[in-house]
Amino acid sequence: MSASATPANDLKTQKYDRQLRLWAATGQSALENANVCLLNATSTGCEILKNLILPGIGGVTVADGGVVDPKDISTNFFLESNSIGLPKAEAVIELLKELNDDVSASFVTKAPSELINNEPEFFDPFCMIVATDLHEEDSIKLSELCQRTNKVLINVRCKGLCGLFRVQSPEHTVIESHPENVVDLRLLSPFRQLNEYVDTFDLDSLDQTDHAHVPFVVVILKYLSAWKAEHGGEGPTSYSDRNQLKVQIRAGMRTVEEENFEEAMANVWRLASSSNNIPSEVQKIFEDEACQNITAESPDFWVIASAVKAFVANEGEGQLPLSGKLPDMKSDTSNYVRLQKVQVLFLFQKQDINPTRRYREKAQEDLFAVTAHVSAILESMGAPPDAVPAETIQSFCKNAAHVKVFKYRNMKDEYITSPRTEQIVSWIENDANMSFYITYRAADRFFAKKQRWPGSEAGDSAEDVELLQQEILAILQSVGISEEKAQELLKCDLMDKASTNYVRFANRETTNLAALIGGLVSQEAIKLITHQYIPINNTCVFNGIASTSSVFEL
Template sequence: MSATTRTIIDLKTQKYDRQLRLWAATGQEALEHANICLINANSTGCEIIKNLVLPGVGNVTIVDGGKATKDDIRSNFFLDPESIGESKAKSASELIQELNEDANVAFVEKDPYDLIDNQTDFFDPFTMIIAVNVPDIHLMKLSPLCVESGKSLIAVKSKGLVGMFTIQAPEHTVIETHPENVVDLRLSCPFQQLSDYVSTFDLDSLDQTDHSHIPFVVIILIYVEAWKKAHEGQAPQTYQQRQEFIKALRAGMRTPDEENFEEAIANAWRLSPSNPISSEVRQIFEDPSCQSAHGNSPLFWILTRAVRDFVENEGGGQLPLSGKLPDMKSDTCNYINLQNVYRKKALFDLDAIKKRVAGLTEGSNVHIPEETVELFCKNASNIRVIQYKAMTENHVQPDKLVNLFKNEENFCYYFIYKAADRFQLEHGRLPASQADFENLKHQAQSLMESMGITSEDAEEILATDILNKVMTNYVRFGDLETANMAALLGGLAAQEAIKLITHQYIPVNNTCVFNGITSTSSVYQL
């Protein structure tokens, strides 16, 4: 590696240091290769792009055929007074570009709706489309286009003090979900090497110093073995039994402040009987894509099949051990020895899965790097698959809809955004005054009935205080974005976009509503 190349890498590492800690070099590389299209250079759209350009998204194109007005610059920080009368897309792109020279921020001064209707190949180069305040009639044309080409689509709506976004994406798989403090110690089902190691300890023969430096893992397993001898080979399982077990641990403390025994007491809950594999992971194992995975399947499904086969064979019903050991009260020698026990077991499991991966890919041109297999094994207990619905398919059973209308204010805002789009289709503008209330109410009833809700239920819902309050607030907002809501929604939508791009962390499925009046947010699978 040349000195120049090394300097460039070091500068980039320094620049993106904080986010590299979140999604590492692989996530950063994915961001740099992303190509995003923003439809409409309004306040919320520019805030979203700002939050993508700052962390280093490679390419962004802002599409807007409008000219900046005085109303635009009141709420959009990326349009200045000199922008009035100029292209919104051009003015916004120039100011956003200044935020990060590593990003390429382009603009297209064309009507995006005309492109959707008449020039769909315009969207071919993009990997993600973010559509802000785009009417449903155009989203319904954009949605199948994105489905066919495998693009992600985020539709954002922002008006007044309430905003929302809906995500449509291809099958989304996540290996690195980044759960908090997940440690697999196998205390409820210790593997043979761990049991053998624990059997080398005799607590009664240790002096006070050594006794206070035995790792809590060893302490728990020693006391579990003693419990089994007194209870017909059964470990403590019920809450009452675990309380008695904790009393035994306390009785074993030689001094009131033995930290390692306190840690053992604090971790006794890990003996709770539970399925070693979560329902989410079991569901993934049962997915046809996993069961029929072969050498030419997507990488995620090859690895999932290998792990599933391992669980059913060498693993004895257990996922591969991650080998991660938390900090604990212990001397260096005992901690390292215990760490080596876990590490050897993790390497054994990893080697078995590597062989299964090799068997699955034999005869194909697919090569899965060893570090990728290792990463998957470390995260196997928390992998996720999200099957997003197309926006054209969004629907919920009528009885569930009725329940949402009656109990969920934030869902009512989602619905009124939809009804307002119908209003706009008829009147050429959004409802923006009290004079539009009755017409909006009529559109709401029509939309409910088109969703399968009976006219009787629709009339009952329309008479509720909750929906009337939502409609009143919606028309009261006028046709305006607020800077604070644009900034907040811009952060939320950009965060979800980054999750989709990096395939790290778990993104929203599929609609999120933020209510700035009550400072609440809700997520709905619609």
């Protein structure tokens, strides 16, 4: 088929091929339906939008009341010399919208402060607000507004050689967290079909070829059964025990080339009891009030979570639904591919030696049971039994051990109502990057008093450093640090670097840090929009002086 005859959806698939591999069609659909607002057309803000526009965000709007001046040109790749004197929001949108014709791009030439204080309804169409360079008072007001209206807020600051951003979101649930290890073999609690399958093997009677193709799951379970027989029914509970089991498996190898036995030894660690328990985070989800008290307004996530909890207590016998995900095993490649397609395969005429079908049958059985619980919950509320999409239930069951729930604090809680002073003190003493967070907070206090940022005006920069450090001292004392200790911390090299760095760069961005922070923020934005992968909670600081980063739950 020629390119001109290719259907539009195929062209779209080709255009977004790489990201579809990362977050699939469901994630791409969520991205294309998202509408994001950027407050202040800073270099960092434009880098964030660039990284959202390229993968096909639905729409972006830039709000900025300023005009382009020569200094802006030197730090923002999305401003040109012929833009000087033009509204900054209009100028950056002209270049940003060229990145992707699929994206709706607009601008508003009003100051973010005016919109926050006088036109809060302006934010109604947006699902996410990215705020750059807001001072503390406006940041707190916007934070409260976003909390009331269930919007995601990412507050971003990037000056000199340091940047930080803070995420605030309504309750955020993640089904597809994409963990590295999703394999669930049920070695300590094998299900009936697996036990029956393992019983069909007699390792001693197999010829050399068949012996080398026995799946490692069978090898482990055979030797585990022998271990239990010798130890009063107890499995290998300690690291030392598991090493002894490896020795026994190695002794059963007929040649040094039996990869299936090598695979078995490499997977013995899965017999550790902790790897077979329900994860503590999932247990907390089951105990959450939202899971225990399902209503007609409950999101699909909580309906399914409640159904899975019921499954665990009944059909699951204390276990989560089987994911059905298996690792690669020593087998004939072409036949294994056929097995993935048809789920039934006899690699040899003597017997079916691949356990994939048994795991998939069990996973399907568990999925049916969870779906029945979901339908029962929905019917009890007078909702249609199929109101929750089947693909969502299936995804939850596949990822049941790795689902996540994040609950974020707003900025008023962080700054005023319930600051986490003890944790902040601990971080100050143990994490150098907390110095930059404190410095940004101090810069806000400086702005509140001077109505300008530290270093933003020509003059004695040393004086601004001193004034900024006075605000740092006040913040340190406000979190419970004694004056003597605060003075000591203020004089340390890290705190001094943080404050002098801020003033030295005259409250301006550097293009390299703007690009880096823009990449980090856009990555978190996509996680929050697609509800895939694990977002931060809630503040990330990047220290460009030492090239390190830290995440603080403030």
